[in-house]
Amino acid sequence: MKTTSVLAMFAALVAAIAGLAYFTGNPGRTPAPAAAPPVANADGKTPADGKEAPPADAGPDFHLENPFKLDLTAAAKPQASTEAVEFDFGAMAPDEERTHKFSVRNTGKAPLTLAKGRYQCKCTMPTLKKGEVLTVQPGEETFVEMTWKPIAPEEMFQKSVNIWSNDPDHPQLTFNVRGKVVPHIIAEPASYTLGLIRNETGGDFKGLVGSQTDVFEIVEATSDNPQISVTTTKLEGADRPAEFTDAKALFRVEGKIAPSDKVGTVRGILTLKTNLETHPVVEINVGGHLTGPFTVVGTGWDQVNSGFDLGRVDTSKGKAVKYSIFLPKTGEEIKFETIESKPNIARITAKKDESFTAADRERHELTVEILPGAPKAEFSNARPVVVKVKSNHPNVAEATFRVMYRGY
Structure with missing residues (x-):
């Protein structure tokens, strides 16, 4: 009797384990449904957090269309006023992050509500989270913060963000940031091609090397060809070319392909060692052709x-x-x-x-x-x-x- 009971209990245990394995491993089984999200009350608040519920067309963190009803006949209307809608970051380096805040003030008589639309860069508004809208009372202001971090040089960029509002006269606000992305180190020209060089005079070359980093220094300049010499000089104040505005620190590079009795092409690589850990060396090609005495x-x-x-x-x-x-x-x-x-x-x-x-x-x-x-x-x-x-x-x-x- 006891043996039979033990066997029955063991069989029941095996069956239970098998059933559990089947439930967790069989893709045909349907798991229990997840808990439903809190439902907004009639006043637009959720019982859980008391914040405004997102409109029905909210995307991942923006709205494809204006989610607000625009009342053109209301006696008291909101009014979205902005001081500026564009900002120029100027020259930026790759991986450099810059931020600008745009002001939005409610100069109307009714509360102004704002929601994020499509955007091309990181955009935030205070207290505004995913799918939420922001209310600005009459006489108050808020800020639209745009952040851009480029990853590669670019001659010119422009990024924008759209902000939806319940202002019937300004249902959509568009803000733009622009600028250009220059390399961490700028060499102008990028290489020196001297063309034909008279043997008796040799050939001179001159250029500029700069950086967006204030502390940039060229600590050593050498050439792998003994026939090519090079020196560098830091330019400050009035010595800086007025048109070269993309660099915060700037050096003049000067050199020479020496006179020679040999005819033919002369090539070399200038190596400029810097104090930047991220870009410790700059290499610039130099070349020319010694024509001989004729x-x-x-x-x-x-x-x-x-x-x-x-x-x-x-x-x-x-x-x-x-x-x-x-x-x-x-x-x-x-x-x-x-x-x-x-x-x-x-x-x-x-x-x-x-x-x-x-x-x-x-x-x-x-x-x-x-x-x-x-x-x-x-x-x-x-x-x-x-x-x-x-x-x-x-x-x-x-x-x-x-x-x-x-x-x-």
Whole structure:
């Protein structure tokens, strides 16, 4: 008897556990309904908190449409008065947060009620919570607070918020904040491209680096190329350019690509170390091309690669293109002679321009030719015709040029 009772109790316990597992794990079961929210009384108050109940069309925390009934015939009406509806934050940095308060005063004879409409930034009104409305008594005022925190540079931004009211003459109030978002550190220009540089003079560059942070300092300035030098100077007071208003702290950056007897492109990276933990280093690219003792002018001349692109060439006839080459004056008649062409299908010659009267330089007419009978092929920058020229000029004893064309 006792054994039977124990077994019965054990079976009942197993059944209870199984039933509980089925209820909690079976998605087909319907849980008990949640408690219903408090219902507003006729006066618009809820018994639980005594606050005004949200209108029926309240969104997550704003109203799509004006929730108030506008009484155009009332003898005593509310009147929403604002001193300003726009504010310019000016220049801001990414992740910087700024706030502005707009005043709304009730200059009418009846209570003014306000509710939040659509908005594009953080917007708050005192004591106004999700879905609630705010009442402003005659003669009193409240504030609409707009906060904006950008995350990336932007040339210009404008954010707005709509506030609904029961003022029949001003049922919707729109407030705007605007400004621009500049980088934490501003470099103007962002890089230095000096173009063609005369070897005997080198090339100078100058710019500005600033920050929205008052304490910004450049503590060290270096270059990874010994041919490029750089210095920085803090600008204050009258030394600051009047048009450069986006930075609270500003430095002038000056440097030089030094003169050299080498011909070709010079590149380097300026490294500016700062005192900002968030942006400890600013890197700026610098580049230019040292032209050597001569300068060539003409269509198809590639200064960087010392190359001539003659375009399409009828190889049965050949083609000659004329350029100008300027050299330091020596007082002697300068002669050019092609000493090698690989393959042997091109020639470069020069003739002095006697009408050119500059004090320190002379001009020669440089003729670059593809000779008749050249192959119908494409000679590109990757596979050019290489031509070596010698001269009796003391600074251009020998020069190597690349000639490109597309034969047909």
